[in-house]
Amino acid sequence: MDESALILDAQHGDLQAFNTLVLAYQDVLYNTALRILNDDDQAADATQEAFLSAFRALNSYRGGSFRAWLLRTVTNACYAELRRKKRRPTTPLEPETADGEEVESPSWLADPHATPEESLDQAELEHAVQHCLQNLPEEFRAVVVLADIQGLDYSEVAIAVHKPLGTVKSRLARARLRLRACLQGFRELLPSAFRLEEESNL
Amino acid sequence: MTTPSSRDLEQLSTYLDGQLSQSDRTRLEIRIKSDPALASALEELRQTRAFLRHTPQRRAPHNFTLTPKMAGIRPPVPRLVPVLSWASAAAMLLFIFTLGAGLVGQLSFGEAATMPAPNTFAGNSAAAPATAAPATIAPVVAAPAPMLPATAIVPSGGAANTPTPTEQASIMAVEQATPPAVSQAAQLQSAPKIQQKPANIWLFIWPALAVLLAVLALLVFWLNKRAFQRKNPHS
Numbered sequence: 001m002d003e004s005a006l007i008l009d010a011q012h013g014d015l016q017a018f019n020t021l022v023l024a025y026q027d028v029l030y031n032t033a034l035r036i037l038n039d040d041d042q043a044a045d046a047t048q049e050a051f052l053s054a055f056r057a058l059n060s061y062r063g064g065s066f067r068a069w070l071l072r073t074v075t076n077a078c079y080a081e082l083r084r085k086k087r088r089p090t091t092p093l094e095p096e097t098a099d100g101e102e103v104e105s106p107s108w109l110a111d112p113h114a115t116p117e118e119s120l121d122q123a124e125l126e127h128a129v130q131h132c133l134q135n136l137p138e139e140f141r142a143v144v145v146l147a148d149i150q151g152l153d154y155s156e157v158a159i160a161v162h163k164p165l166g167t168v169k170s171r172l173a174r175a176r177l178r179l180r181a182c183l184q185g186f187r188e189l190l191p192s193a194f195r196l197e198e199e200s201n202l
Numbered sequence: 203m204t205t206p207s208s209r210d211l212e213q214l215s216t217y218l219d220g221q222l223s224q225s226d227r228t229r230l231e232i233r234i235k236s237d238p239a240l241a242s243a244l245e246e247l248r249q250t251r252a253f254l255r256h257t258p259q260r261r262a263p264h265n266f267t268l269t270p271k272m273a274g275i276r277p278p279v280p281r282l283v284p285v286l287s288w289a290s291a292a293a294m295l296l297f298i299f300t301l302g303a304g305l306v307g308q309l310s311f312g313e314a315a316t317m318p319a320p321n322t323f324a325g326n327s328a329a330a331p332a333t334a335a336p337a338t339i340a341p342v343v344a345a346p347a348p349m350l351p352a353t354a355i356v357p358s359g360g361a362a363n364t365p366t367p368t369e370q371a372s373i374m375a376v377e378q379a380t381p382p383a384v385s386q387a388a389q390l391q392s393a394p395k396i397q398q399k400p401a402n403i404w405l406f407i408w409p410a411l412a413v414l415l416a417v418l419a420l421l422v423f424w425l426n427k428r429a430f431q432r433k434n435p436h437s
Contacts (some may be wrong), residue, residue: 019267148254173215
């Protein structure tokens with residue numbers, strides 16, 4: 001896929017070319033929205049809104065990381081959704097029991113391709129990360145999601161959150177420190193292979 | 203062993219991502235070796251990052267591709283269409299103008315039909331009093347059918363159809379007919395002056411109305427076009 005050619009075609013109104021880009025990036029955008037918003041439906045709405053905004057504003061793209069540019073649209077859509085949510089709070093996503101207790105490992109988080117044991121690990125890991133992310137201020141959350149979950153480099157994160165590089169560095173460090181404390185209790189959830197890898201790096 | 207400051211922790215985080223400058227990195231590495239608290243903090247940050255990097259990635263619940271309707275794209279139209287749409291406005295202008303002109307013409311014609319006949323007739327009778335036929339027709343024409351002078355000339359002339367017995371008689375008829383013809387012409391000349399007023403008003407109203415309507419059509423077209431362009435900035 002020649003991304004530059006597709007972007008150029010899309011800038012000239014070629015919807016087919018743009019939709020090819022959508023298919024290539026929809027998972028990244030959806031996961032980013034999901035981690036920031038912690039709600040499947042809202043994440044889907046924000047992703048759709050982001051692609052729509054991206055198509056409308058495509059002529060403002062002037063080169064550089066297209067992924068970062070797209071992630072900026074989804075980050076903006078998420079911020080808008082969070083602001084809307086603050087005005088009109090809704091019930092939390094996590095399934096609850098009849099007693100109002102939150103279900104710890106909801107089955108809907110399962111990866112159909114993983115073994116039951118792996119699924120449980122992954123689901124718990126995801127739940128732990130999501131739980132800790134929700135305790136972060138939204139601007140810290142966006143930076144850490146982009147840098148550590150989506151693997152963007154600093155300059156891409158700076159583009160995506162529309163902040164200077166220094167702000168990105170500072171926010172990322174503070175977000176990691178806050179998450180560190182929260183994730184301490186979940187360390188045993190880390191996949192065994194990963195634990196070995198980490199230990200070998202020491 | 204001291205608790206790392208927030209500045210140190212920020213440097214450790216940046217160091218972890220390999221984003222520190224060469225000099226800062228060297229200085230920090232020396233400090234990490236000598237300060238277990240920094241080494242411990244670095245390790246905790248590394249674990250946190252690893253934890254986050256292992257967050258499972260979900261697949262999008264459905265495709266987020268855009269439909270032409272969502273994107274606000276209209277089906278492509280031939281290049282000629284915008285030209286034609288302007289042409290339709292121009293055509294409307296011409297049509298209304300023509301229609302207006304036609305109606306004005308009709309009104310003027312109806313009026314003009316009454317106007318020139320007596321004039322020419324009066325002129326004729328004045329210039330050529332010896333012409334028998336028109337002279338004899340004059341009273342007949344003016345009285346019964348002022349709207350159709352041209353056609354009236356031929357059939358209405360009872361005197362014209364009636365064979366003139368002699369030239370002298372006809373001259374006499376002219377002599378007798380001339381005064382009424384002149385007076386009739388005078389009457390008819392004064393009549394148009396009264397009828398001319400509404401014709402003049404229509405002469406202004408119709409073109410003004412035509413231009414007004416055409417401008418309105420162009421304005422509506424332009425507003426529609428602008429509204430569409432605002433709605434679909436990329437089209």
